Amino acid sequence: MSANDSNESPLIEHLIELRARLVRALMGLGVVLLALLPFSRTLYTHLATPLISQLPAGQSMIATNPAGAFFAPLKLTFFTAVFVAVPWLLYQAWAFVAPGLYARERRLAVPLLGSAMALFYIGCAFAYFLVLPAVFHFLTTFRPEVIAITPDANAYLDFVLAIFFAFGASFELPVAMVILVLLGWVTPQQLREGRGYAVVGIFVLAAVLTPPDVVSQLMLAIPMCVLYELGIHASRWLMPRDQDKTAAP
Template structure:
């Protein structure tokens, strides 16, 4: 076999491996989705509980679009399946890229991936159990009596998914800070010195990502400030300072 053929054969092998990993990822997602389909109504009822519990007795959601009552639970079920299958999807991605990584990169990538998934789940759980009840209680308490809240099923789903994505993504802040430090773009000392600017930016970001109410903005901004502090300590712990490196040399 000539040297010119090796790159082509290697590329074909990588493409075959990529296709196999994509197929396994999609099959795993499909299995989870099929397993959840019979429970789509119960899943939507569970998601709607934070709002329904704040509405007057006998009041429920409506479907402006005639097909909304059918497609909203299906759409939610797909996102729940994707949410559950994230570890399997990331494992397939990891199995594809791991052979090309150095040993040190593997040691760092595994805990970072696991931590990012865990923090995203924690952010979504925080949003469901604490943020949504507080937000809907605030909105329903301070509304005028002449205004009746009759939420649309699809609009409510989009609103809640946006909240989940905002909180899940925001809780990734410590992981992002550690990655920036590992890449050498920002040092832990720079994170510490820029704390004041970061806090201002966090509150601005919270105002953009959350609904226009003070409750949800504070409930996103305050955890992010604490996570920023956690990111500083994690960066210091994982990335040795220059003085430490000189001592070990």
């Protein structure tokens, strides 16, 4: 066997392994999607509850195009399937990259992945149970009486999915801070010293990601400030001891 053949063989094996992992990931997602399809209407009903509960009695959503009432629940079902299948998808990605990691990298990657997944779910749950009811209550309370709220099914779905993504991604802040510290780009001391700038940046980010109302902006900014403090403590705890002593004042 030539040197070129020996070099190409591991590459081909990695590509075959990657294809197998992708197929398994898609098959798992497909199974979850098929299991959720019969509950498409129920899922959308639950998703619409935070808004419907704030509307006048007897008022509901509309579909501005004939297919809107059909495709909106299907679209929600697909995103719900992805949401539910995230642990399986991450496991397939982890099983592909884990053999190439050092033992310490594997020990750190597992809790980081688990924390990232849990924080994303917590962020979405926080948005659904607390943020959306408060936002819709605020918007419906302060609207002029001459304006009737008749939300479109697809527009509402896009709005809620954007809120879920914004809060889920924002709740990843401690994990991002820990990764930056582990990479050596910043130190816990620098994170503490930059706390004031971080708070200003958090409020600016909250104003960009949330609807133009004070309620949702505060409900995103305040938890992110708490998570920033949590990220400082977590990064200090996970930082290698020799680096921690060097960075300490």
